[in-house]
Amino acid sequence: MAKHDDTLEAQIAQWRAYLRRRPAIRTADVEELEGHLRDQVTALVDAGLAADEAFLVAVKRMGSLDAVSREFAREHSERLWKQLVAAPESATDAERKASSVEVLVVFGLAAAAGLAVKLPELVGYAPLVDVDEELSPFYIRNMSFFVLPLLAAYFAWKRRLDRAGCVRLALAFSVAALVINVFPFTPDGHTTVLATLHLPIALWLAVGVAYAGGRWREGGGRMDFVRFSGELFIYFVLMALGGGVLTAFTIGAFAAIGADVEWFAQQWLLPCGAMGAIIVGAWLVEAKQSVVENMAPVLTRLFTPLFAAVLLTFLGTMIWTGSGINVEREVLIGFDLLLAVVLGLLLYAVSARDPHAPPDAFDALQLLLVASALVVDGVALAAIAGRISEFGFSPNRVAALGENLVLLVNLAWSAWLYARFLRGRGTFSALERWQTDYLPVYAVWAAFVVIVFPPLFGFM
Amino acid sequence: MERIYLAHLCIAVLCIKLNRATDTLYAPAPDTMDISKDLVAASAAPLVLAILAEGDSYGYAIIKRVGELSDGRLRWTDGMLYPVLHRLERLGYVEASWATAETGRRRRYYRITKAGRAHLTTQREQWQAVDATLRGIWRELTPAQALG
Numbered sequence: 001m002a003k004h005d006d007t008l009e010a011q012i013a014q015w016r017a018y019l020r021r022r023p024a025i026r027t028a029d030v031e032e033l034e035g036h037l038r039d040q041v042t043a044l045v046d047a048g049l050a051a052d053e054a055f056l057v058a059v060k061r062m063g064s065l066d067a068v069s070r071e072f073a074r075e076h077s078e079r080l081w082k083q084l085v086a087a088p089e090s091a092t093d094a095e096r097k098a099s100s101v102e103v104l105v106v107f108g109l110a111a112a113a114g115l116a117v118k119l120p121e122l123v124g125y126a127p128l129v130d131v132d133e134e135l136s137p138f139y140i141r142n143m144s145f146f147v148l149p150l151l152a153a154y155f156a157w158k159r160r161l162d163r164a165g166c167v168r169l170a171l172a173f174s175v176a177a178l179v180i181n182v183f184p185f186t187p188d189g190h191t192t193v194l195a196t197l198h199l200p201i202a203l204w205l206a207v208g209v210a211y212a213g214g215r216w217r218e219g220g221g222r223m224d225f226v227r228f229s230g231e232l233f234i235y236f237v238l239m240a241l242g243g244g245v246l247t248a249f250t251i252g253a254f255a256a257i258g259a260d261v262e263w264f265a266q267q268w269l270l271p272c273g274a275m276g277a278i279i280v281g282a283w284l285v286e287a288k289q290s291v292v293e294n295m296a297p298v299l300t301r302l303f304t305p306l307f308a309a310v311l312l313t314f315l316g317t318m319i320w321t322g323s324g325i326n327v328e329r330e331v332l333i334g335f336d337l338l339l340a341v342v343l344g345l346l347l348y349a350v351s352a353r354d355p356h357a358p359p360d361a362f363d364a365l366q367l368l369l370v371a372s373a374l375v376v377d378g379v380a381l382a383a384i385a386g387r388i389s390e391f392g393f394s395p396n397r398v399a400a401l402g403e404n405l406v407l408l409v410n411l412a413w414s415a416w417l418y419a420r421f422l423r424g425r426g427t428f429s430a431l432e433r434w435q436t437d438y439l440p441v442y443a444v445w446a447a448f449v450v451i452v453f454p455p456l457f458g459f460m
Numbered sequence: 461m462e463r464i465y466l467a468h469l470c471i472a473v474l475c476i477k478l479n480r481a482t483d484t485l486y487a488p489a490p491d492t493m494d495i496s497k498d499l500v501a502a503s504a505a506p507l508v509l510a511i512l513a514e515g516d517s518y519g520y521a522i523i524k525r526v527g528e529l530s531d532g533r534l535r536w537t538d539g540m541l542y543p544v545l546h547r548l549e550r551l552g553y554v555e556a557s558w559a560t561a562e563t564g565r566r567r568r569y570y571r572i573t574k575a576g577r578a579h580l581t582t583q584r585e586q587w588q589a590v591d592a593t594l595r596g597i598w599r600e601l602t603p604a605q606a607l608g
Contacts, residue, residue, distance in 0.1 A: 029542065031568075032519060032542060032568045033542060035519075035520070035561075036519045036520045038563075038565065039520035039563075040520060040538070042563075061538045062537070062538045063537030063538060063539040067537070067539075067540070068537075068539035068540060068543075071543035072542070074543065075546050075550070076546065
């Protein structure tokens with residue numbers, strides 16, 4: 001009898017799994033239907049049927065799952081539009097309780113981030129904006145520290161990071177805070193600007209370690225962090241748009257009754273909102289990763305052909321007209337950004353691809369994009385090398401050159417791996433592994449710029 | 461038996477009031493009388509509401525009660541009952557709540573609301589009007605006329 005029960009349970013579990021895949025049928029509905037099925041089976045067994053016979057009859061009477069789910073969809077059409085409700089309809093009370101605790105933690109952390117960004121000003125340590133109505137140097141330097149440690153803390157809490165991991169994270173943030181505040185930076189100095197720009201990149205890796213929990217050493221954990229970063233960026237942009245609309249209405253509505261609240265929008269709404277939005281965005285990505293279609297890969301698909309077309313046309317025009325690159329001050333940074341965009345397109349295409357699928361036209365397009373970016377960059381580098389040999393090294397030039405090198409190495413090796421994969425000599429996983437293995441390089445380079453550059457160039 | 465045929469004839473009138481969600485409730489078991497799909501659909505809501513008016517119940521018990529009431533002639537596809545129940549819930553005719561059954565599993569119990577009872581009353585009046593009309597003509601129609 002026990003054996004029969006096991007078989008029955010397995011059959012019911014399988015049926016339940018089929019039902020769960022229907023988007024129109026919620027977890028609670030599955031439970032309700034399963035209860036019905038079990039009642040029916042029990043009744044049939046009591047009437048003398050064997051358990052497996054009873055199961056078959058009960059399933060038959062339940063009707064075709066397609067038809068049932070169609071009816072559910074008709075009644076609950078909104079379910080096909082995947083809902084962004086705060087707490088998903090989860091089956092157990094424990095899950096519901098856990099998710100409401102998480103909501104409290106998230107909004108607590110978001111409020112803490114909003115408060116943190118105001119604190120130095122409120123205690124009179126440094127003003128948020130200086131007399132020129134621009135962010136004061138203290139705030140520019142420390143912007144990362146108002147939210148990133150809290151974000152890391154959220155993930156450390158969520159992933160139940162062990163004590164050693166927490167200590168390492170705290171150490172990393174402390175060292176970074178110390179360096180950026182103790183170094184005798186000159187305001188508006190080249191190394192100051194560089195350190196300010198590179199600090200968030202280095203710290204983002206610390207967030208990644210917290211995000212991945214114990215899985216940072218695995219490619220999968222790192223790739224999840226890449227996906228997370230892309231989705232968070234998109235959520236943040238969307239929230240920023242919403243925040244802009246809110247701000248405009250606030251200012252406009254109060255202006256209509258003769259009250260000027262622009263100071264409030266600038267001093268409170270914008271800074272606190274931006275900090276809080278990062279935490280809330282991270283939580284949304286966490287909670288909704290299965291609900292919402294991942295957007296970053298979709299955008300990648302859209303823009304890969306467009307970028308490839310632009311780069312190829314650019315190359316063609318350059319060859320046709322025979323004009324070289326006009327080496328201006330900003331050109332090197334421009335080409336760094338180009339490589340970063342191409343790398344982003346590559347990375348998000350890789351993140352969403354099934355590694356076991358055979359090569360297709362999109363892969364060829366991707367390789368074309370990477371190759372044309374490499375050629376364009378090679379031309380630019382040659383032009384810039386001349387300039388450096390003429391004018392010598394400056395922190396900006398070295399930083400830009402270093403970035404270019406870091407990106408170039410990645411893209412060149414990616415192109416090689418991609419070509420191998422397209423010719424059937426390598427696997428796609430090799431490319432994926434290369435990308436995830438390479439992630440720390442960006443952070444190490446960024447940390448290098450923050451920590452070594454200022455003393456190296458005499459804090460100029 | 462006669463009532464079923466009666467109602468069969470008036471289906472055109474009722475179709476207008478049908479909610480499509482109940483269409484596919486209909487799935488005759490081979491050994492039962494072939495009751496038309498539209499008819500099953502039309503009767504589903506009043507039948508469920510009437511059963512709930514007898515007392516709170518849950519899906520499986522409602523299906524069982526329908527079987528008893530119709531002597532097994534009215535067979536629903538079990539899974540289709542739930543979208544109907546959910547529709548009635550959305551319309552505010554029934555309320556649902558989870559409770560632990562004697563089996564130890566959670567079960568969703570349905571209870572008819574005041575609005576549901578009011579709706580049932582109007583439904584009942586309409587069905588009775590249709591039924592009375594058909595009974596009238598049934599009585600006057602001789603078997604020879606009916607068969608043509």
